[in-house]
Amino acid sequence: MEMEKEKILELLNTHPIRVAELHDIFAEMNVVNIADIFKDESKETILRIFRLLPKSIASEVFSYIEGDEQQLLIEALSDNEVRDIMNRLFVDDAVDLIEEMPADVVTRVLQNIPSEKRTIINQMLKYPEDSAGSIMTTEYVWLSEESTVRTAFAKIRKNGVNKETIYTCYVIDRDRLLLGVVSAKTLMLSNEDDKISDIMDTDFVSAHTTDDQELVAGSFRKYGLLAMPVVDADEHLVGIITVDDVVQIIEEEHTEDLEIMSALKPSEEPYLKTGVLQQVRNRIVWLLFLMLSATITGGIISGFENALAALPLLIAFIPMLMDTGGNAGSQSSTLIIRGMALGEVNFKDIAVVLWREIRIGFLCGIILGIINFIRIYITNGKNSLLALTVTVSVLLTLIMAKSLGCLLPMAAKKLRVDPAIMAAPLITTIVDAASLVVYFSIAKVIFKL
Amino acid sequence: MEMEKEKILELLNTHPIRVAELHDIFAEMNVVNIADIFKDESKETILRIFRLLPKSIASEVFSYIEGDEQQLLIEALSDNEVRDIMNRLFVDDAVDLIEEMPADVVTRVLQNIPSEKRTIINQMLKYPEDSAGSIMTTEYVWLSEESTVRTAFAKIRKNGVNKETIYTCYVIDRDRLLLGVVSAKTLMLSNEDDKISDIMDTDFVSAHTTDDQELVAGSFRKYGLLAMPVVDADEHLVGIITVDDVVQIIEEEHTEDLEIMSALKPSEEPYLKTGVLQQVRNRIVWLLFLMLSATITGGIISGFENALAALPLLIAFIPMLMDTGGNAGSQSSTLIIRGMALGEVNFKDIAVVLWREIRIGFLCGIILGIINFIRIYITNGKNSLLALTVTVSVLLTLIMAKSLGCLLPMAAKKLRVDPAIMAAPLITTIVDAASLVVYFSIAKVIFKL
Numbered sequence A, B: 001m002e003m004e005k006e007k008i009l010e011l012l013n014t015h016p017i018r019v020a021e022l023h024d025i026f027a028e029m030n031v032v033n034i035a036d037i038f039k040d041e042s043k044e045t046i047l048r049i050f051r052l053l054p055k056s057i058a059s060e061v062f063s064y065i066e067g068d069e070q071q072l073l074i075e076a077l078s079d080n081e082v083r084d085i086m087n088r089l090f091v092d093d094a095v096d097l098i099e100e101m102p103a104d105v106v107t108r109v110l111q112n113i114p115s116e117k118r119t120i121i122n123q124m125l126k127y128p129e130d131s132a133g134s135i136m137t138t139e140y141v142w143l144s145e146e147s148t149v150r151t152a153f154a155k156i157r158k159n160g161v162n163k164e165t166i167y168t169c170y171v172i173d174r175d176r177l178l179l180g181v182v183s184a185k186t187l188m189l190s191n192e193d194d195k196i197s198d199i200m201d202t203d204f205v206s207a208h209t210t211d212d213q214e215l216v217a218g219s220f221r222k223y224g225l226l227a228m229p230v231v232d233a234d235e236h237l238v239g240i241i242t243v244d245d246v247v248q249i250i251e252e253e254h255t256e257d258l259e260i261m262s263a264l265k266p267s268e269e270p271y272l273k274t275g276v277l278q279q280v281r282n283r284i285v286w287l288l289f290l291m292l293s294a295t296i297t298g299g300i301i302s303g304f305e306n307a308l309a310a311l312p313l314l315i316a317f318i319p320m321l322m323d324t325g326g327n328a329g330s331q332s333s334t335l336i337i338r339g340m341a342l343g344e345v346n347f348k349d350i351a352v353v354l355w356r357e358i359r360i361g362f363l364c365g366i367i368l369g370i371i372n373f374i375r376i377y378i379t380n381g382k383n384s385l386l387a388l389t390v391t392v393s394v395l396l397t398l399i400m401a402k403s404l405g406c407l408l409p410m411a412a413k414k415l416r417v418d419p420a421i422m423a424a425p426l427i428t429t430i431v432d433a434a435s436l437v438v439y440f441s442i443a444k445v446i447f448k449l
Helices: A002-012 A019-028 A031-037 A043-052 A055-064 A067-076 A079-088 A091-100 A103-111 A115-125 A149-162 A184-189 A213-223 A243-261 A276-303 A305-310 A312-341 A347-379 A384-414 A424-447 B002-012 B019-028 B031-037 B043-052 B055-064 B067-076 B079-088 B091-100 B103-111 B115-125 B149-162 B184-189 B213-223 B243-261 B276-303 B305-310 B312-341 B347-379 B384-414 B424-447
Strands: A141-143 A168-172 A178-183 A227-231 A237-242 B141-143 B168-172 B178-183 B227-231 B237-242
Touching: A002 A019, A002 A031, A002 A043, A031 A055, A043 A055, A043 A067, A055 A079, A067 A091, A067 A103, A079 A103, A091 A103, A091 A115, A141 A149, A149 A184, A149 B184, A168 A184, A168 A237, A178 A184, A178 A227, A184 B149, A184 B184, A213 A227, A213 A243, A213 B243, A237 A243, A243 A312, A243 B213, A243 B243, A243 B312, A276 A305, A276 A424, A276 B312, A276 B347, A305 A312, A305 A424, A305 B312, A312 A347, A312 A384, A312 A424, A312 B243, A312 B276, A312 B305, A312 B312, A312 B424, A347 A384, A347 B276, A384 A424, A424 B312, A424 B424, B002 B019, B002 B031, B002 B043, B031 B055, B043 B055, B043 B067, B055 B079, B067 B091, B067 B103, B079 B103, B091 B103, B091 B115, B141 B149, B149 B184, B168 B184, B168 B237, B178 B184, B178 B227, B213 B227, B213 B243, B237 B243, B243 B312, B276 B305, B276 B424, B305 B312, B305 B424, B312 B347, B312 B384, B312 B424, B347 B384, B384 B424
Parallel strands: A141 A168, B141 B168
Antiparallel strands: A168 A178, A227 A237, B168 B178, B227 B237
16 A cells, blocks of 8 residues: 555656556555545645546545545635535535534535535434434435335446445335335345335334434444434434444444543544643543542541551551552443443342442452451561451452442443443542541551550 | 243243244344343243244354353254254354353264364364454355356355355455455446456455454454455465454454453453352452552552651642542553554654653643642641642652553553553552652652651
């Protein structure tokens, strides 16, 4: 690919430009790789390459190039050229474009979209963010019940080139009520005279326009789908979602989960494309909230200053207790958050899960506690009371951390809050406070402080 | 679906069993939903339902039911019945089965696989875990260069029903060298007499048998593929990978990443199917390692006991400093780990990334520091020296945490260690120690301790 890029840039500088030779190179290349050529090039080069693309692939290449360069092109191209792109762009890509571009570019785009397509796009922009309606496209092949396999093939041959997929066709009645689906495989393996109503699959999986994209992705995974029809409240077909978009959505959802679980405000921009100030905004709110919460833990320590003054050795075990509690709690919360996202763990399992985590916490606590006992006993002049204090604290901290680590995400889910919030940062802060209370209370009892 | 399950269980209890009626119900159902019926049923019911499935769908249903029930069936069915399943099972599903089952079940499975298929399966079992070779399947449609669209269609109609996909066909020469790919779309939109060599796409994306599945998933995402050919070192076609499997792989990789990032030993078993002892094993190693590392932090505190004895107030800010440093560091490490996984951040960007993180750390540190100064000044009797100590420590901790949070994952990647290890738990432990050293050192300077 690097070689092809060099060749293309070289040909750009020939006079006169050898367009035929360029077109031959483009014809051999994957459109995604052509889109990669635009990366990090000057405005002038981007414009020149784009104008030299064969018309038939220009809009597809456009859909794969990055936001910055898309914006640059729309601003620099003529109205006619923008119209050409928008004419051929699939509506889901057009919607993505409009959602990402600044207002003046959006105006330019909408002015150059045929009015019929603009109506569809405006409709899709009204669906809630991340809903099936907002990610679907309207370029699908529809068939009527009465047609035959022969007419279906004729229709695919006539219109198929402009459809997102031709591998699943949708059977609708006159009111666009979705009756069934037929795969291209079924069509190919049937007789030409078979009626669509006889070969269509009526037990299909569909989504409603308002369904969340995570739900849609889950169905694709469960049923191994290539495409899924989207229907409105009255079961009328309004669009389809294809698996290539679902693969992207799964990655986006995963990034979002990771960000929420790490106390970050989710952002759709790649790391290097997000400005420093925006990064600060994405991080500071949670940092501030967690910092203020952690001062409560500090207050707890202050509350035990008599105990600490009497036995300064206690201080040395604070970091170990805090870190271990936080790690133990986030292990559990991660497993539960992920298990719920995959549908493997549900709220009804709460008693089972809690009882498991208590046992796991107990066993891990025993092991870590014993190791601590031995270490402290040896390194602190056979101070068995101190060793006992730390050991019991570790055990109770583990049980507490594991219990909170599973209960809080499950409670969040029940309260329709994203369980990912109940991940390491928040769990750590809560478990820290709880474990220090336990630690100092035990110390007071054992040392009679 | 619940309704259908009830109906099926009801029909099982009729005498004589109304098989035709059952088959009608099964015919209307998605195989994935049929597989769901087996969940949580008794051994006897599972066997009875499985034996009543139409032969044509039995092996497909088998591939979707869960491991426990697959094992139960293989143990209980006759040799003939097992042979029937194995005959029709796609080889990638057979490989999955063999990898998951205990040894005695595997023996039973291998004994009942036709020898030709067994050779292929044994070959695939030799590929490294999670490599393209280990996840591919061998049921694809191949064409020769000289054939026409007409003969291609004839071939698909004849053999297509048993192929994982017919939507991409692979063009090979007599030595199985992969020459190009043709999509079913291209076939349908071409003339019957067109030669395959004229319409095939020679700029296809392929994987080598030893490529990691994460790389494969990345190509599917980048190019929006439905299937990808897998070739050996000499570019001979040996199998294909289809997008439905890739969707599963992406989810598995996400789970694995999350687990590693939360100090867990990755496990492929769902949460509720993993025993308590196994869970303890998956968690204890990291907990132990991190606990022992955190005792170093405890040692640091002990090293400053003179300072602490002179100014016990310092203790109250330890939890806030530790938590804030940990949170700030894991924000950065999460973004960098994810950015590298998506290919948005590379090692060559290390200077840019570090400079960004230092500025972000500085700005966040200034904000958090000022808030701390005001709070401490007000609540600690206008003790501006104490407020200053904490404020400067927060600022330096933030810059340090952000720097380590980006440097450690990037260094790990460079050293070919999974960057996900450099996530919250490890970063927190390291930043904790560093921030306390900074804190006490500053206190010693400011208070001349």
